[in-house]
Amino acid sequence: MKLKLLYTCIALTGLTASAFAQETVDAASVAKIREEGLNHSKVMDIAFNLTDVSGPRLAGSPGLKRAQDWAVSQLKEWGMANSKLEAWGKFGKGWEVQKNYAAITVPYYHAIIAIPKAWTPGTNGAIKGDVVLVKADSLADLDKYKGNLAGKIVIFDTKPLTERTFKADAARYTEEELDKMAQATMAPRGQRNNAFDPNSPAMAARRKMIAMRSAMATFFVDQKVGLVLSQGRGTDGTVFTTNGASYADTAKAVAPELETSSEDFQRILRLVKAGKKVELEADIKTAFFTNDLQGYNVVAEIPGTDKKLKDQVIMIGGHLDSWHAGTGATDNAAGSAVMMEAMRILKAIGFKPKRTIRIALWSSEEQGLFGSRGYVAAHFGDPRTLALKPEQAKLDAYYNLDNGTGKIRGIYLQGDSAAGPLFKAWLEPFKDLGATTVTVSNTGGTDHQSFDAVGLPGFQFIQDGIDYNTRTHHSNQDTYERLIEDDLKQAATIVASFVYNTSERTEMVPRKPLPTVAPPPPPAAPVAPAKN
């Protein structure tokens, strides 16, 4: 017998929804979900397989393929239906590091901490060369280096990074910060995304910088530069990584490039600027994979059982692809593992949902949300024309997780204020676990935006930041130990409960009005080599 508890929800300040809304929550089911999610969790085992066992999961790489195959197989093993890889369109080349060695050899030996930039080539065997400081603000400035860079190690005059050690790397949201989020109101559309106005000075400067970088990249290839060193963000051995070339199968050649730990980079730079001879040796091997240029998402389902509602779909997801220097533990094995675990929990408690529940683990999120955009375009509609497909009407809601290892503290409504009272009620049983806040605010940078762009209710949860921005997000330190077990258990439990509530509700989650204009495109991927 199911116990029904009634939570009455006062609409939040800042929400424009009806002042009072009633939403039922099935307390017995929540209790079952909590028991399975908090006391019989598999989330760390899932995360172990996605990180340590699979390795780095750069879009298109063998590591991502290992993780995808494992996820498909594991979801099947748990009894999910239609567990498979689904192509979303053309991505580009796969790439991985196969050897990574670099060291100072003069004035003394010191192996450096440095990571090949994604999609850059290797050194074609072991090389050794002097370091040359290149100072060039314009193409004309490059002239003086003509004929002098063959086999050399190139660096740029780059500012040292600010020391941050007097502040803790990791933090959780304070009650004050959460209260402020809860009080937020939506900014009018016109005030947002100014940075992407093609006529803005910022965008003009950006275009100029990209052109200069592109010209410099060509110059370095022509001049047969041995290796480029750029300074990676991060301190204490932590190095944040990016791409150094395009993943496109048609991308033009660039020189090999290492994102170098700030300490090693600045040591080399100080010595060179002081007129000391510095020599490096390196042996970098990277591999490109062009057999299959398609991108894929992992999808799997728990089919709906209610005759009238089973064609309606609730989706949950997160991106499975990562950067290449770590194993993408917090970005985003965490979200992927939580979503897989939420599916497992629902299956484990024997839940027969009214509506169909579908998980999607996206790829190529890091290059521009490509996996989810491709999926949305194939199933729901075109965000540019707003030509919608029939499935669009049947997607109840999409829940995303992609802000690291921190536990769930609430949810962003993404402007869909009518959903606020529902979510407030659904969070009520998780007050003791720290999840309370519903904010009408948007958050960006991840896959719920792909759904939002075609008028679908797409939501990202609010998560404690922990050390996501300071240590893990895209860095060589985004590894398994950054995952906080209790936080991931909490998150999976809450997601499972949200899915349960969405599925069993009479009505679908209320939607915002359809957007009237297509949202601005995301920023283009940077062109390498970066001179930062």
Add this chain to the structure above:
Amino acid sequence: MKLKLLYTCIALTGLTASAFAQETVDAASVAKIREEGLNHSKVMDIAFNLTDVSGPRLAGSPGLKRAQDWAVSQLKEWGMANSKLEAWGKFGKGWEVQKNYAAITVPYYHAIIAIPKAWTPGTNGAIKGDVVLVKADSLADLDKYKGNLAGKIVIFDTKPLTERTFKADAARYTEEELDKMAQATMAPRGQRNNAFDPNSPAMAARRKMIAMRSAMATFFVDQKVGLVLSQGRGTDGTVFTTNGASYADTAKAVAPELETSSEDFQRILRLVKAGKKVELEADIKTAFFTNDLQGYNVVAEIPGTDKKLKDQVIMIGGHLDSWHAGTGATDNAAGSAVMMEAMRILKAIGFKPKRTIRIALWSSEEQGLFGSRGYVAAHFGDPRTLALKPEQAKLDAYYNLDNGTGKIRGIYLQGDSAAGPLFKAWLEPFKDLGATTVTVSNTGGTDHQSFDAVGLPGFQFIQDGIDYNTRTHHSNQDTYERLIEDDLKQAATIVASFVYNTSERTEMVPRKPLPTVAPPPPPAAPVAPAKN
């Protein structure tokens, strides 16, 4: 014309000195010292030469020799007398890293962050081997590995390190902490150093552990182990290093061993414990130097000018040797640079001291204060017998700096409470720079202890800890950027002022009574390979 200011000093709570003491400070000279030290500093240039330019300064290494030679030459160039290397006795082998490369190759490629343990051999070229988890609490446990370890990579089952990121790495002393230090009273001798009682259970356990490690080291050599991985302290790419073998020229052979970043170590361990095959490749080359087994200190002087007092000597110093993974910036290029800068300041202001001022930059501090102990034995007396030499009576005071980059907050009296009122008065002009605290307490672990052991007034300054214990002290991250310029300038200025005051005083700094028993020996250097 010299202005004389009179500071009246109330004896500190907890000090047993006379309740009131008067001590004059020459304000004009302090002003000159401040001007030179704070506004014309060379301390960062000195530090650059000792770190970036010289490289790691492990005792006996070519890097230490480069730094010593540079220091002797620089002190000469500034006009110091008797600037030279002075042998203090036999140390042992020099050692340095000449190649350092290690990577996981199965289940996927990942270059690891790992540092050869000091005085361990290399791999004799590139090697590749499976990882074997060795679990052995006794010699009998090793039997099962006999014949199975040739060319293998050995790891031990080691606990993951505790996450520390919610607390800032770096901190300065609070007023409360300084107040507490100022209120301290001396603990009776018998209550200290219990850990070194040879009959204590702790020491018995330590002996057993050392014997087991020694036996294991021999076993690994006999079994032709390819490489040992042990977990280094530290997170986020920071690795703290130690020695893995003795520096003695007669030391027995050990296997090559890398202190591995906790993240990489735990990734390998998790995979192996889950039954996954893990393969590593490595190429480690280390070099031993046996041409000269002597240890040396750098010494230089500003000769005294007062006929009656010039035979009396004030010494300042810090150890110049470091560990090998970084460039020993905070341990202890900082203290060495500050002491050199203090000498430069005094010379630059045209100071003609009454007494002789001598700087000593010690070596082999990290192995047991050997440089300063050897110097003290040669010049002042034997701490075991307390047989003293005539120079002992003429050494006025020794000031040491060796607690990182943090500015001076005060001074430890090392139990010499009679010196308290002097130092309190001498600190008075530096209140605005945060240096106020005089504590009767001892502090240990560095070279002032060598002086204290033969009844000489040897003092170490109190310094803000910054990130010394969390990030830099003996780690691969002890590099130039950890140095805080303003703090080093402050420290050099205060040291120069202390030296000035000591030199110009009518009386020598009051001494404690001679110790009646020799102090216990310092802990022995650990024997490798460590199973931590």
